[in-house]
Amino acid sequence: MAVDASTSARGDLILKNLTKSFGEFNAVDDLSLVIPKGSFFALLGPSGCGKTTTLRMVAGLEVPTSGSIFVGETDITEMKPYRRPVNTVFQNYALFPHLTIFENIAFGLRRRGITDAEVKTAVDKVLTLIELPELAGRKPNQLSGGQQQRIAVARAIVNRPALLLLDEPLGALDLKLRRQMQIELKWIQTEIGITFVHVTHDQEEAMTMADTIAVMNKGKIEQMGTPEELYDSPKTSFVANFLGQSNLIPGKVSGSDGDNLVVDLFGTKVSVPKSRNSATGDSVLVGVRPEKFRIALEGKATHGNVLTGAVVSDVSYIGVSTQYQVEMPWGKEVMVFEQNDDDEEMLRKGAKVVLSWEPIFTFALDGKDSATAGSN
Amino acid sequence: MVAFKTTSAKVFKLKDNKSTLPYLLLLPGLLWLVLFFIVPIFSLGQMSTKVAGADTGEFVQGYRFANYIDAFSASKEQFFRSFLYGILATLIALAIAYPLAYAIAFKSGKWKNVLLVLVVAPFFVSFLLRTIAWKQILGEEGPVVGVLRGLHLISPQTSITSSAFAVVTGLAYNFLPFMTLPLYASLERIDPRTLEAAGDLYANGITTFRKITLPLSMPGVVAGTLLTFIPAAGDYINATILGSPTSKMLGNVIEARFFKIVDYPTAAALSFTLMAAILILVTFYIRRAGTEELV
Numbered sequence: 059m060a061v062d063a064s065t066s067a068r069g070d071l072i073l074k075n076l077t078k079s080f081g082e083f084n085a086v087d088d089l090s091l092v093i094p095k096g097s098f099f100a101l102l103g104p105s106g107c108g109k110t111t112t113l114r115m116v117a118g119l120e121v122p123t124s125g126s127i128f129v130g131e132t133d134i135t136e137m138k139p140y141r142r143p144v145n146t147v148f149q150n151y152a153l154f155p156h157l158t159i160f161e162n163i164a165f166g167l168r169r170r171g172i173t174d175a176e177v178k179t180a181v182d183k184v185l186t187l188i189e190l191p192e193l194a195g196r197k198p199n200q201l202s203g204g205q206q207q208r209i210a211v212a213r214a215i216v217n218r219p220a221l222l223l224l225d226e227p228l229g230a231l232d233l234k235l236r237r238q239m240q241i242e243l244k245w246i247q248t249e250i251g252i253t254f255v256h257v258t259h260d261q262e263e264a265m266t267m268a269d270t271i272a273v274m275n276k277g278k279i280e281q282m283g284t285p286e287e288l289y290d291s292p293k294t295s296f297v298a299n300f301l302g303q304s305n306l307i308p309g310k311v312s313g314s315d316g317d318n319l320v321v322d323l324f325g326t327k328v329s330v331p332k333s334r335n336s337a338t339g340d341s342v343l344v345g346v347r348p349e350k351f352r353i354a355l356e357g358k359a360t361h362g363n364v365l366t367g368a369v370v371s372d373v374s375y376i377g378v379s380t381q382y383q384v385e386m387p388w389g390k391e392v393m394v395f396e397q398n399d400d401d402e403e404m405l406r407k408g409a410k411v412v413l414s415w416e417p418i419f420t421f422a423l424d425g426k427d428s429a430t431a432g433s434n
Numbered sequence: 435m436v437a438f439k440t441t442s443a444k445v446f447k448l449k450d451n452k453s454t455l456p457y458l459l460l461l462p463g464l465l466w467l468v469l470f471f472i473v474p475i476f477s478l479g480q481m482s483t484k485v486a487g488a489d490t491g492e493f494v495q496g497y498r499f500a501n502y503i504d505a506f507s508a509s510k511e512q513f514f515r516s517f518l519y520g521i522l523a524t525l526i527a528l529a530i531a532y533p534l535a536y537a538i539a540f541k542s543g544k545w546k547n548v549l550l551v552l553v554v555a556p557f558f559v560s561f562l563l564r565t566i567a568w569k570q571i572l573g574e575e576g577p578v579v580g581v582l583r584g585l586h587l588i589s590p591q592t593s594i595t596s597s598a599f600a601v602v603t604g605l606a607y608n609f610l611p612f613m614t615l616p617l618y619a620s621l622e623r624i625d626p627r628t629l630e631a632a633g634d635l636y637a638n639g640i641t642t643f644r645k646i647t648l649p650l651s652m653p654g655v656v657a658g659t660l661l662t663f664i665p666a667a668g669d670y671i672n673a674t675i676l677g678s679p680t681s682k683m684l685g686n687v688i689e690a691r692f693f694k695i696v697d698y699p700t701a702a703a704l705s706f707t708l709m710a711a712i713l714i715l716v717t718f719y720i721r722r723a724g725t726e727e728l729v
Contacts, residue, residue: 117630117634118633118634119630119633119634138633138638139630139633139634140633140634140635140636140637140638141636144634145634145635146630146631146634148627148630148631149627150625150627152625152627152628152630152631153628153631154628154631154632154646155628155650156649156650165632165635165637165645166635166636169635169636169637169641170636213635214634214635217635217636
């Protein structure tokens with residue numbers, strides 16, 4: 059029964075045409091994906107998008123309806139969960155309540171027939187890594203949420219799997235602890251160099267930790283890339299809205315100017331870099347992130363893309379920034395985040411303003427996309 | 435200042451209420467126990483050391499503790515048989531109830547509630563009737579004997595009623611729900627994700643059961659075995675209806691001493707001995723279970 063997960067399958071995690079159906083419903087729909095060895099990969103999406111099902115198929119807890127899963131050269135699709143070179147950090151940790159922390163962490167090692175002395179060395183080492191060596195003799199229910207979370211990670215990584223799966227690992231922690239654990243998990247991953255596949259619905263969590271994020275929606279991957287790529291150049295309105303906030307304004311391509319497209323937004327011409335246009339036709343959604351806008355009282359000097367005739371309809375001051383809701387001449391509202399980094403006075407509700415931004419911060423999506431898809 | 439005083443007085447009163455409330459809630463149960471358990475136990479204790487008086491059925495206090503020795507030596511055989519049958523019935527019930535409770539807790543899906551009702555359904559029929567029914571089932575024309583004879587497991591002459599077999603299986607059958615329900619309750623509490631986690635950490639099905647499921651269900655095993663063993667060891671109905679003279683249990687002796695021979699002191703002494711023996715055994719068992727040595 060001794061499975062040596064440390065030397066068996068190694069390499070990239072490859073999902074080929076993976077599908078999981080529950081009755082008529084395709085939870086995961088023809089998903090193909092390569093997760094490079096050693097990366098911190100996040101599957102991000104709203105609940106019900108199929109991310110957890112994907113993870114459970116990799117762990118061996120769900121059987122795929124079709125498709126296959128490889129770790130390096132090894133096909134693990136049919137492999138029993140306890141034979142896979144994969145370990146999981148479960149959503150609510152699933153620590154063994156009747157075993158001490160030491161025995162919880164040692165569980166996987168003991169199953170693989172490792173000698174007591176080696177088990178002790180390995181467990182002590184991982185407890186030191188997560189900075190909780192004093193907890194070895196305690197039971198899980200004597201630990202705080204954050205400690206349990208770290209033990210759950212330790213219990214998995216002590217086995218040196220090819221792949222560590224994290225299923226919403228920080229969901230049960232409060233905000234402050236979550237931030238701290240995000241940094242810690244990222245640090246642990248860099249330290250031990252195991253591939254981490256992290257499932258979450260929290261875009262901030264994914265962006266903080268992951269090298270690569272795949273945004274999932276309805277069982278498919280909407281877009282995959284580094285956090286910067288996804289944020290700066292979303293390819294669909296779902297990604298644009300799910301990752302941060304976006305102002306999506308419908309427009310028509312009216313011409314071309316060097317590397318830029320000229321788009322007509324309700325009569326105003328704005329420039330969009332061609333490299334950041336993912337629309338195929340003339341009808342587009344022009345996207346600008348709220349913090350990219352500059353907001354100024356009418357009459358002040360502006361440059362770049364400019365939209366005039368806007369009126370501030372709501373102001374909320376949130377410390378680091380001020381959030382403005384601005385009503386545009388065509389009746390729709392846009393969001394503007396302004397850093398509170400100068401002594402300029404806050405604009406008041408009802409003020410007539412001009413919005414401007416650098417063309418380089420503009421992206422364009424297919425006009426057939428729903429402007430509100432993925433907004434949360 | 436005045437307002438402050440009133441509030442603090444109110445807070446104090448509230449606290450006061452809270453501290454007496456638990457006792458008030460305990461009161462009805464406590465009264466019940468004193469009236470119907472402590473008082474009878476006390477009078478039974480008194481009875482156990484009495485000696486026969488001038489008339490039949492009249493006993494006077496003689497503080498004769500030798501009653502205990504006499505009673506025990508006269509019914510040693512039944513005494514040990516009670517324990518043996520009790521233990522056997524408990525083991526049989528455990529062997530049947532564990533898989534049943536496991537299936538209900540983890541595998542029954544939408545049938546869970548239906549199955550739980552079926553487990554307690556026998557309680558809708560009186561204990562006595564169920565035992566008589568068991569006699570029919572094991573009887574000459576019943577299905578059990580037919581099958582066993584058909585398989586040549588028993589000879590055509592052998593009957594299985596009026597035997598130790600009938601008594602033990604009868605006990606196991608009658609107390610099965612007492613075993614199943616606590617087992618179910620403790621299995622149901624196990625987070626299925628801990629079982630998945632064990633599989634994720636290289637434990638196969640058997641190892642997962644041995645290392646995770648069984649230890650986590652031990653509270654249910656302990657509760658179930660106690661709830662089965664204690665009444666089974668003290669039972670006399672099964673031995674009366676299903677047994678033979680060679681399968682009498684201590685309950686039968688006590689019954690006979692009380693109602694047929696009218697020897698109250700011996701009956702009382704036996705009752706106490708049985709109670710004490712069960713108590714000692716159970717204490718020992720719980721302590722072992724508490725230290726997880728039973729696993």
